[in-house]
Amino acid sequence: MERHFEASLRDLKNQLVLMAGHVERAIGNAIEGLKKKDFTLISSVYAIEDTINQESMTLDETCVKLLALHQPLAADLRLLIAIIKMNTDLERMGDLAVNIAHDSEDYLQGTPLKQLVNLPIMCAEVQGMVRESINSFVSKNEKLADEVLQRDDLVDNLKSKIKNDVAEVLKTRPHDVNQGLHLILIARHLERIGDHATNIAEDVIYVISGKDIRHGHVARTK
Amino acid sequence: MERHFEASLRDLKNQLVLMAGHVERAIGNAIEGLKKKDFTLISSVYAIEDTINQESMTLDETCVKLLALHQPLAADLRLLIAIIKMNTDLERMGDLAVNIAHDSEDYLQGTPLKQLVNLPIMCAEVQGMVRESINSFVSKNEKLADEVLQRDDLVDNLKSKIKNDVAEVLKTRPHDVNQGLHLILIARHLERIGDHATNIAEDVIYVISGKDIRHGHVARTK
Numbered sequence A, B: 001m002e003r004h005f006e007a008s009l010r011d012l013k014n015q016l017v018l019m020a021g022h023v024e025r026a027i028g029n030a031i032e033g034l035k036k037k038d039f040t041l042i043s044s045v046y047a048i049e050d051t052i053n054q055e056s057m058t059l060d061e062t063c064v065k066l067l068a069l070h071q072p073l074a075a076d077l078r079l080l081i082a083i084i085k086m087n088t089d090l091e092r093m094g095d096l097a098v099n100i101a102h103d104s105e106d107y108l109q110g111t112p113l114k115q116l117v118n119l120p121i122m123c124a125e126v127q128g129m130v131r132e133s134i135n136s137f138v139s140k141n142e143k144l145a146d147e148v149l150q151r152d153d154l155v156d157n158l159k160s161k162i163k164n165d166v167a168e169v170l171k172t173r174p175h176d177v178n179q180g181l182h183l184i185l186i187a188r189h190l191e192r193i194g195d196h197a198t199n200i201a202e203d204v205i206y207v208i209s210g211k212d213i214r215h216g217h218v219a220r221t222k
Helices: A002-034 A039-070 A072-109 A120-138 A142-170 A175-211 B002-036 B039-070 B074-108 B116-136 B143-170 B174-210
Strands: none
Touching: A002 A039, A002 A072, A002 A120, A002 A175, A039 A072, A039 B074, A072 A120, A072 A175, A072 B039, A072 B074, A120 A142, A120 A175, A142 A175, A142 B174, A175 B174, B002 B039, B002 B074, B002 B116, B002 B143, B002 B174, B039 B074, B074 B116, B074 B174, B116 B143, B116 B174, B143 B174
16 A cells, blocks of 8 residues: 555656656747747647646546545645645646747737847746756755745846846837737746746745745744 | 534635635735825735735645544545645735735836726726635535636736737837836736636636536546
8 A cells, every 4th residue: 555655656756747848848849939930839839738737637636536545644745735736836837838829929920029039048947947846846855946946036037137128129119019018928927937936846845844935934834 | 523624624714715805905905006106005915915925824734734634535635625726826816916016116106107997997806706716615606606717708808908008008108118017017917816716716616516627628527
C-alpha cells in the first residue's frame, strides 16, 4: 500500500514536469510565432493548451483518489494539497499562453509598432521560472525555489520597460493605440505566468520548510 | 467526531462568506475612491487585503487540519478540496483589488481622461458575481452558480467597451497614453476578479453535480 502511494507520488511529479514542459512550449511558440509572423506556430498553442487542460483534469482526479484511498497524514497530505495547487497554477498558465496567442494574432494583423526586443527576452526568463519552479519541487530544492522568487523582479522590470517603450512610441503614433495595447498585454500575460511560477515556488518552500511566505512575511506553521 | 466535522464545515463556509464580503468591499472602495478622487478610500483597500490574506492563511491551515484529523471520504473530501481552491481564488481577488487601488492612485495623479461611466457599472457587476458565487456554494444552488457563469459575458463586454472608448480618446490625446492604460488595466483587473468568481462557480457545479465544466466541455467524473 505505502509503496503504491510512493509510486503514485512519483507519477504525479512526472506529470507536473510534463505539464510544465507543455506550458514552456506554449508560451515559446506564441512569442516565436509573433516574432517570425508565423500564424501556424502561434495557433499550435491552442492544441497544446488543450493537452494541458486534459492533463490538469486527470491530475486533479488522481489527487482526489489518492487522498480518499490512502488518507495520507502530515507531510504527505501537505504534499498532495501542494500538487493540487500547482496543478491549478499550471492550468492557468496554459490559459495565459492562449491569451498571448490571441493578442499576437491580433497584433500581426495590424501595422508593426516597433522591433520586438524585450518580449523574447522576457519570454525566455518566464520559461526558466516555470521550469525551475517545478524542478525545485521535484528535487525538493528550497534554494532553487528561492531563485525563482528572485527572478520575478527581473520579469517585472522587463514588463515595465516594454510598457514605457510602447507608451513612448504611441505618443507619436496615436492611431496605433490598439497595436500598443496588444504588446503591453502580451508582456502582462507573461508577467502573470511568472506570478504563477512564483506561487509554485512559494508552495515548494512551504512544503519543504513549513514556512508560509505568501504574503511577504514568514509565518511558521504550528 | 462527525458532528465536530459538520460544525467545522459550517465555520469554513461562514469564513468564505466573510472573505467574499471583504473582497466586495475592497473593489468597491477602490472604484468609488477613483470616482470621487478620494485617496483615503482607495488606500483602505490595502488594510482590507491584509485581512483577506490573514483569513486565507487561517482557512488553509484549518482545511489541512480537518483533512488530517477526519480523513473525510468522497463528497466531504471533494468539498474540502473545493474550499481550498475557492480560498485561493478569493485571496487572488484581494491581490487584484490592490492592483486596482494602485492604478487608481496613479490615474488620479494625472489629467482625467474621460468620464468614468462603465467602470462603476462593471464593478457592481463583478461584486455581484463574487457574492453570488460564494452564495451558490453555501446554499448548494447549482442554478445560481450557473448564473454567475452567464454574467461573465456581460463583464467581458463591459471591459471591451471601456478599452475601445479609451483607445478612441487616446487617438486625439496621444500624450495621455499612460492615463488610458491605467483605466484599461483597472477594467482588466475587474474582469479577472470576475474570472475568479467563475472559477468558484465551476467548482460549485463540480461539487454539487460531479460535472467538470472547466474547459468548455462536460466531463462526468467516474
